[in-house]
Amino acid sequence: MTDPFSSPGAKAPPKPFTASEGHRPIRSFVLRQGRFTEAQQRAFDTQWPRFGLDYTGQPRDYDAAFGRAARRVLEIGFGNGDALRFAAQQDPTRDYIGLEVHAPGVGRLLNALEADGADHVRLYHYDAVEVLRNEVAEGSLDEVRIYFPDPWHKKRHNKRRLIQPEFATLVASRLAPDGRLHAATDWQDYAEQMWDVLDATPGLRNRAGPRGQVPRPAWRPQTHFETRGQNLGHGVWDLLYDRC
Numbered sequence: 156m157t158d159p160f161s162s163p164g165a166k167a168p169p170k171p172f173t174a175s176e177g178h179r180p181i182r183s184f185v186l187r188q189g190r191f192t193e194a195q196q197r198a199f200d201t202q203w204p205r206f207g208l209d210y211t212g213q214p215r216d217y218d219a220a221f222g223r224a225a226r227r228v229l230e231i232g233f234g235n236g237d238a239l240r241f242a243a244q245q246d247p248t249r250d251y252i253g254l255e256v257h258a259p260g261v262g263r264l265l266n267a268l269e270a271d272g273a274d275h276v277r278l279y280h281y282d283a284v285e286v287l288r289n290e291v292a293e294g295s296l297d298e299v300r301i302y303f304p305d306p307w308h309k310k311r312h313n314k315r316r317l318i319q320p321e322f323a324t325l326v327a328s329r330l331a332p333d334g335r336l337h338a339a340t341d342w343q344d345y346a347e348q349m350w351d352v353l354d355a356t357p358g359l360r361n362r363a364g365p366r367g368q369v370p371r372p373a374w375r376p377q378t379h380f381e382t383r384g385q386n387l388g389h390g391v392w393d394l395l396y397d398r399c
Contacts, residue, residue: 195262202265205274208252210281215290217250220277225250226297229329231283231317232256232304234378236264241376242300243268243276249297251276254283283317287325296329299336302378306342318349320356327358330398335362338394339375341384346392359396369395 199207208220218224226249233239233253243251253276255261261280268276279286307315318338326336336359340346350366353359363369371377371393381391 191259191262194266195259198262198265198269199258202269206265206268206276206278208277208279210279210286210290212285212289214292217252217277217295221250221275223250225275226331227252227295228298228300229254229287229291229296230300230302232301233260233264234303235260236267238300238302238376238378239276240264240267240271240273242374243273244271245374247275249275252279253277254279254281254286256280256282284322284325287329291329293328294331294334297331297334299326299330299334300375301336301338302375303339303341303381303384304345306340306345308342308344313348316345316348318345318352320352323352323356323359327356327398330358332398334398336394336396336398337372337375338396339371339381339391341381341389341391343390343392346394349392349394353394353396358398360399362395362397367394368392 208215217227228242228246228249229252230239230242231254233255234257236253236255239251239253251273253264255264255278258280261278264278267273268278301317304317305315307313330336336353338349338353340349346368350361354361354365361367371391372395375393384391
C-alpha cells in the first residue's frame with residue numbers, strides 16, 4: 156500500500172500532545188501512523204473546533220464545554236468510534252467524552268459526529284491517563300467505558316496493559332457515588348488480570364460478584380474488535396463495576 160504521506164506536500168496525521176515520560180514512564184499504547192485520509196485531515200481542520208478538546212493539564216469545566224449540565228460518560232480508547240457513536244445516538248440525555256491517541260480513528264469519528272449533529276460529544280486526541288489525572292474532577296463521571304484495550308498479550312509486555320492498580324484507583328476516584336465502570340476484553344488472560352485488579356480496588360464492586368461477568372449490555376454494540384476476536388476463537392468478557 157502506498158504511504159499517503161510520502162508524496163510532496165502531503166500532511167502527516169496530527170499527533171496527540173503527550174506529557175513528559177518522567178510523569179508516566181510506561182505507556183499502554185504505541186502510536187502507529189496507519190492510513191490517514193484526506194477526509195480525516197479535513198475533519199481535524201474543520202470539525203475539531205466544534206467537537207475537539209485540547210489538553211490543558213488543568214481542571215476542565217465540562218458544563219462550559221458542552222453548554223449544559225448533564226451526566227457524563229467517558230470512553231477510553233474508542234478506536235474507530237463505532238461504540239461511542241452508537242451510544243451517543245441512543246442516549247442524548249448524557250454528555251459523552253471520548254479519548255483516543257490514534258489520529259485516523261479520531262478523524263473518522265469527527266466526520267461521523269458532524270453527520271449526526273452530535274453536539275453532546277467531545278473528543279480528546281490525547282493520553283487518557285493524563286486527562287483523567289489532570290482535567291477530570293473527582294466524582295464527576297457517571298460512567299467510564301474501556302472496550303477491548305490493547306491486551307499486550309506477550310508476558311513481558313503485560314506491564315503495559317492499561318488496567319493496573321494505580322489506574323483503577325484513578326478511575327474509581329473520578330466516578331460519582333452511583334457511577335459505574337464497564338470494561339470488555341476478548342482475551343481471557345486480560346480478563347483474569349482485570350478481575351485481579353478491579354475486584355481489589357477500593358470503591359469498586361463487581362455487579363456480578365467476585366470474578367463475575369455480565370452479558371453484553373444493550374448499550375455496547377458488537378464491535379469490529381469483538382467480531383475479530385470471536386473469529387479467532389476468543390471468548391468475550393464484559394465486566395461491570397459499581398462505585399460504592
